[in-house]
Amino acid sequence: MDVALSRNGRRIMRVFFAIVIVFLYAPIAVLLVFSFNRSPVPVFPLTGFTLRWYRDFLTNTEIRGALETSAIVAALASVGSVALGVLAAIALTRHRFRGQLGVTALLLSPLVIPLVVLGISLLLLFHELGIQPSILAVTIGEIVIVLPYTILVIMPRLQQIDASLAEAAQDLGAGPLTTFRRVTLPLILPAVVSAYLIAFTTSFDEYAVASFLVGSRQTFPVYLYSALRFPSRLPQVIAVAVVVLLVTLVVIVAIELWRRRAEARLEAA
């Protein structure tokens, strides 16, 4: 006898699970369907198939500019946060020091800060410093948001690998940087790549904090938000939305599967 679920219970739960999955994916499917719909307003009944909205957004310089801006922000923020995250994760797992609890709490605290509070705080900071809203301001804010994620993705991996490997390298005369480059980094690489992509997709997509800090160059989410107020732009926005959404979905799933396999291979070796 199964101790957790009766046969009927299992059946009911399977159906419930399926219903929830449908509920989660149906709105995304609705966007997908309307992105190919000929009518410029997203209403039933459907009026026919078209690729016009996809063509439109490919030629829309505003959208392309916003995507580019977000890509720049995401590229800078992910490199920055992963670099800081690797440093912090090594310190927190390999070293023991006074005030460790407080430092850990500080490093992870952006996870729970309301984004509206972080947004206005940075707005006021830059206002006091006389720094204009800009891509740089947004990037700084995004690094604060994603830094805890990178730490939390890299730390468990560091805990898994044997600290004595790095010690052995140092005993054999390798300096700290060589040890990191030749021993630690290859072992934690899957987690670092994973952290990088999480940081990239999160900062690419982040609206709340960015909305306080963008200057004249809008990021993609900020553009998207403003475009939602103009019904005439809706079909194009839906088309670009679908593309971005599918790309992130594929990238995230692929990376997660790759990370599992890569870590399993490193275990086996």
Place this chain on the structure above:
Amino acid sequence: LGAGESRLTLEVATPEPAAPAPRRRRLNLATPALLGLPVSWLAVFFLAPVAIVAAYSVDVLVLFPGPHGFTFAAWRSLFSGSTPYLHLFAKSIEMSLTVSAVVVVVAYPLAYFLALSGTKRKYILLLVLIAPFLTSYLLRVLAWKVILGDQGVVNTFLFWTGLRSPEHPLSFLLYSRFAVMLVLGYVWLPFVALPIFVTLDTLDRGLLEAASDLYASRLQAFVRVTLPLSAPGVVAAFLFVFIPTVGEFVTPSLVGGTGGYMYGNQIVDLFGAGFPDWETGSVLALFLLAVIAILTVVFVRFLRAGEARVA
């Protein structure tokens, strides 16, 4: 599993004790060298900004030049009840509590099914469940705008099938408190299953077998064993929704209208272009931050106490 999984380790997993420093340390990178950059980054771009907000909240810093000095006036007016802000805060708390509770109740059986039904594909199914959370937040809100509007998918479908006449669309669907709560629930549901899944997945099945050997029914085993042991995951899940939604302003500004206006929107508006009042806005922001900080500390204590009991 990306952001979800990582966020989870913060609250649910025990912070692992750091490995003891190697004794025969030669050229080891010193702790300060490693921590210097990340800690100062957060000091400059996180702690200092909050301190500036605090300075604004007591009028030490001001937006418009003029006579000013240290005063708690804005704080007093928040707590005196002469302003509508506390009322709005209560409304936001109520909305977030409802959303969190509903979402946890829906997510629990999903997590239970994945963790305990013995399905071989549980990690794949978990990924399928969580994947929507990892896609664009705004786009998922946009989808609901398309679905719920007066000319949206639901209403035009009803007109088309003749179930509803075009003169009388279901207008409560969009720009309402209902819409905000529905969308927030939709957005956070996939993520919430994760902490519950982790506690159930690490649960020792032997305990359930023991309960069954002692003639406990499945229901008794669930109520007396599984549910108490998964409590930390449930509380974590609840807070993972509650904390970000209570200060939410993006979803209510897109689908909330006036009925769904939340505390977060009020903060944004006080810093907006219309009639900026940075002093009051700073007070509201700090108040929100304080409430959430207290909740987080209480929760971490709760987890620690639970671990101490188990140990």
